[in-house]
Amino acid sequence: xxxxxxxxxxxxxxxxxxxxxxxxxxxxxxxxxxxxxxxxxxxxxxxxxxxxxxxxxxxxxxxxxxxxxxxxxxxxxxxxxxx
Amino acid sequence: xxxxxxxxxxxxxxxxxxxxxxxxxxxxxxxxxxxxxxxxxxxxxxxxxxxxxxxxxxxxxxxxxxxxxxxxxxxxxxxxxxxxxxxxxxxxxxxxxxxxxxxxxxxxxxxxxxxxxxxxxxxxxxxxxxxxxxxxxxxxxxxxxxxxxxxxxxxxxxxxxxxxxxxxxxxxxxxxxxxxxxxxxxxxxxxxxxxxxxxxxxxxxxxxxxxxxxxxxxxxxxxxxxxxxxxxxxxxxxxxxxxxxxxxxxxxxxxxxxxxxxxxxxxxxxxxxxxxxxxxxxxxxxxxxxxxxxxxxxxxxxxxxxxxxxxxxxxxxxxxxxxxxxxxxxxxxxxxxxxxxxxxxxxxxxxxxxxxxxxxxxxxxxxxxxxxxxxxxxxxxxxxxxxxxxxxxxxxxxxxxxxxxxxxxxxxxxxxxxxxxxxxxxxxxxxxxxxxxxxxxxxxxxxxxxxxxxxxxxxxxxxxxxxxxxxxxxxxxxxxxxxxx
Numbered sequence: 001x002x003x004x005x006x007x008x009x010x011x012x013x014x015x016x017x018x019x020x021x022x023x024x025x026x027x028x029x030x031x032x033x034x035x036x037x038x039x040x041x042x043x044x045x046x047x048x049x050x051x052x053x054x055x056x057x058x059x060x061x062x063x064x065x066x067x068x069x070x071x072x073x074x075x076x077x078x079x080x081x082x083x
Numbered sequence: 084x085x086x087x088x089x090x091x092x093x094x095x096x097x098x099x100x101x102x103x104x105x106x107x108x109x110x111x112x113x114x115x116x117x118x119x120x121x122x123x124x125x126x127x128x129x130x131x132x133x134x135x136x137x138x139x140x141x142x143x144x145x146x147x148x149x150x151x152x153x154x155x156x157x158x159x160x161x162x163x164x165x166x167x168x169x170x171x172x173x174x175x176x177x178x179x180x181x182x183x184x185x186x187x188x189x190x191x192x193x194x195x196x197x198x199x200x201x202x203x204x205x206x207x208x209x210x211x212x213x214x215x216x217x218x219x220x221x222x223x224x225x226x227x228x229x230x231x232x233x234x235x236x237x238x239x240x241x242x243x244x245x246x247x248x249x250x251x252x253x254x255x256x257x258x259x260x261x262x263x264x265x266x267x268x269x270x271x272x273x274x275x276x277x278x279x280x281x282x283x284x285x286x287x288x289x290x291x292x293x294x295x296x297x298x299x300x301x302x303x304x305x306x307x308x309x310x311x312x313x314x315x316x317x318x319x320x321x322x323x324x325x326x327x328x329x330x331x332x333x334x335x336x337x338x339x340x341x342x343x344x345x346x347x348x349x350x351x352x353x354x355x356x357x358x359x360x361x362x363x364x365x366x367x368x369x370x371x372x373x374x375x376x377x378x379x380x381x382x383x384x385x386x387x388x389x390x391x392x393x394x395x396x397x398x399x400x401x402x403x404x405x406x407x408x409x410x411x412x413x414x415x416x417x418x419x420x421x422x423x424x425x426x427x428x429x430x431x432x433x434x435x436x437x438x439x440x441x442x443x444x445x446x447x448x449x450x451x452x453x454x455x456x457x458x459x460x461x462x463x464x465x466x467x468x469x470x471x472x473x474x475x476x477x478x479x480x481x482x483x484x485x486x487x488x489x490x491x492x493x494x495x496x497x498x499x500x501x502x503x504x505x506x507x508x509x510x511x512x513x514x515x516x517x518x519x520x521x522x523x524x525x526x527x528x529x530x531x532x533x534x535x536x537x538x539x540x541x542x543x544x545x546x547x548x549x550x551x552x553x554x555x556x557x558x559x560x561x562x563x564x565x566x567x568x
Contacts, residue, residue, distance in 0.1 A: 048440075048443070052448075059440070059444035060444050063263055063440060063441065063444070065260075065264050065295065066435075066440075067299050
């Protein structure tokens with residue numbers, strides 16, 4: 001899949017876990033998802049699950065770097081790298 | 084109207100982000116004022132070592148890691164534990180060299196991570212811990228093996244290692260994590276030395292984590308450096324305020340005097356007994372007084388943790404790292420999970436990065452419920468107990484097997500309760516996700532906050548510091564709160 005379609009899939013997923021009062025679509029690619037209030041720190045786990053199931057990324061060997069899951073851009077980079 | 088006042092108050096409270104102020108602080112005169120303010124706000128023992136380094140960072144902000152590494156030499160010297168004298172110069176230099184060599188060795192392993200054996204690459208954290216226990220075992224066994232023959236004073240060096248290694252353990256784990264993530268490959272020695280032997284302060288818990296997090300939080304330009312430094316000053320000022328509040332709190336509630344003019348409160352104080360005194364049975368109190376002491380202890384403990392963290396993070400921000408606070412309004416948390424996240428952020432992060440995520444990504448992948456439960460318990464329960472075993476290793480060994488268990492049992496029970504609390508809070512939060520929360524008026528917020536206070540106050544019975552308070556005493560006190568026993 002292209003980065004653009006990954007982007008769409010990611011935004012659609014973030015929409016399902018976001019806090020009700022913040023819209024994922026308004027968010028900049030480099031904006032911090034937790035700081036912006038879009039998701040809470042627990043939602044990072046949901047992102048890990050999403051990346052495992054949708055893109056087949058396994059974190060078992062590399063470990064999870066929460067810092068790479070805090071912006072749309074860094075999650076897309078991760079998908080490009082391991083997906 | 085109310086929201087307008089709220090916005091105005093928020094702007095005043097966020098003074099450190101005001102563009103006008105940030106622009107002024109980026110000027111030479113502004114930097115001098117920041118330095119003087121930092122000097123005034125830092126505790127004296129911190130200011131002596133840190134103030135000259137902050138001055139250097141104000142001049143050369145891009146060299147902050149090298150400057151911090153200069154401070155690391157001082158930290159290494161303190162671990163050597165010998166007073167400065169010319170006749171001990173050889174020993175001091177040996178101790179310093181040993182500490183630096185240890186950090187350099189781990190840095191090289193992380194830098195060349197891809198060349199390490201497959202088993203180490205697959206389990207870098209396990210390797211760090213195995214190496215730690217091997218080194219500690221050697222350090223314990225060596226004096227006996229030397230049988231009094233120790234012309235090179237190896238016992239002294241090994242004793243220093245026994246003190247240094249538990250402090251370095253989690254920092255080395257962060258170095259290896261950088262190796263695993265590939266970020267250590269292009270890093271320099273000073274990038275790691277500065278947090279392994281941190282002049283900005285720390286305990287067994289690495290405040291500011293490791294290379295990766297610090298790199299992400301590094302202020303990139305003069306304006307960002309100024310913002311980070313102003314935020315650092317704010318935290319140092321807050322630490323000062325909380326110290327005064329704690330002193331007055333201690334005088335007003337418990338009749339103790341700790342400076343900051345708290346003596347004024349002694350005549351009008353409540354003179355309630357401390358929780359530890361009640362648990363030890365050294366004072367008698369009504370049930371209501373016991374409950375009051377329980378909740379007040381949570382407030383006092385939170386203040387103590389906040390003060391410690393604010394000073395360390397405040398100083399780190401002065402060096403131009405825009406890192407998270409260690410403690411952020413935990414007493415206003417509306418769930419157990421939120422409290423855990425806000426109370427001691429860097430300890431929670433340590434448990435999450437080294438226990439939660441490794442368990443979550445490796446085990447029970449086909450059973451989501453069990454997967455989450457195992458990961459939470461690995462962090463909040465097992466990891467938490469393990470951290471304290473490492474931290475108190477010296478005392479535990481000296482106490483013998485039975486004594487060590489007496490010391491550990493309350494901690495094990497506390498961690499078990501914490502783990503279960505965090506897990507159920509997580510489940511509850513997951514179930515709530517996507518549903519809009521009711522507008523939180525004050526009464527509703529109090530109703531959400533109260534159970535969190537109750538939970539953490541109660542489990543603190545098995546967490547409060549004096550190690551001579553055994554499990555039975557603590558449990559008896561717990562039941563006495565409900566008129567039982």
